Amino acid sequence: MTRKKLKEAVKQKLESPAWHKILRISNQQLAITLGAALNAFAFVLFQMPYNLAAGGVSGLGIIVNHLTGFSPGLFYFTANIPLFILGFFTLGRWRFVFNSALAVVVFSGATEYLIVHMPTVFSQFPITENKLLATIYCGLLVGIGTGIIYRFGGTIGGTSIIARIIYNKTGFPMSQSGLYVDVIIIAVAGFVFSWETSLLAFLALLIAGMSADFAMEGASQMRTLLIITKNPEPLRYAIINEVKRSVTMWQVKGGYSGEERTLLYLTVLRSRVYDVKFIINRIDPDAFMVVGVSQQAWGGYTMKKKQAKPIASDHNADQ
Structure with missing residues (x-):
């Protein structure tokens, strides 16, 4: 079979009706929106009140908010703009950029909304005042939300874009480069807040990683x-x-x-x-x-x- 015939045969096999493509893309965007909203919920409910700067741009946003009062949701959105520009020209993938941009917009918007409305609700119905439990809940929810986003072809933006660029340029594993950046941010949080808070943030990061793997792949049977x-x-x-x-x-x-x-x-x-x-x-x-x-x-x-x-x-x- 010639290359041209092979290309046509594969294309014919992969073709699907327009409605099927629309349904698949809609499900993908809905899942990414859900994952980003879940991340925002965990961020406002568990991370911000206890200063759990568990890496990433969101963790950096907690530090900046503590030092300057700048809104973490707005900071997250603003900080991701140059990263997306860099990612677009470096990675050159429209679908990746669009899916990740959707997650960032939903996370930033949901964060700003929840910061205003959630304290009123949970002042009457608090979930927990235990810092360790908040860390565990934070890791679980962030991991599940992030895993859903990854599973449907997006990222939560921030350091994941940096890690992907480093991987494409050097072949250095994404998991390791992302972890190094997160550890640096957690270390900075240790100086800004306390080392106990920094250790809890690292625990939340570990739990989030395991939860994300579970959300992406499920339990191995x-x-x-x-x-x-x-x-x-x-x-x-x-x-x-x-x-x-x-x-x-x-x-x-x-x-x-x-x-x-x-x-x-x-x-x-x-x-x-x-x-x-x-x-x-x-x-x-x-x-x-x-x-x-x-x-x-x-x-x-x-x-x-x-x-x-x-x-x-x-x-x-x-x-």
């Missing part, structure tokens, strides 16, 4: 199994018919022994790992198995009602 064995046929037959999962098999060679082996590869639910271990212990106790975490798995093999072909002979099962 799948496990990847690699089994190296000299007796593959009985294992293959037992796994397919007892665990109801298929396997992929490769011929491999031991690096030290030089002996031929068979590698069985499969994915199972976390709850079925024990069943596979039981099968291996009964059929081939000398087999070597590695269990890895798979975040997502879809497509591929679907179990049919018919059973797998039996092993070639009883001789293999007795080995």
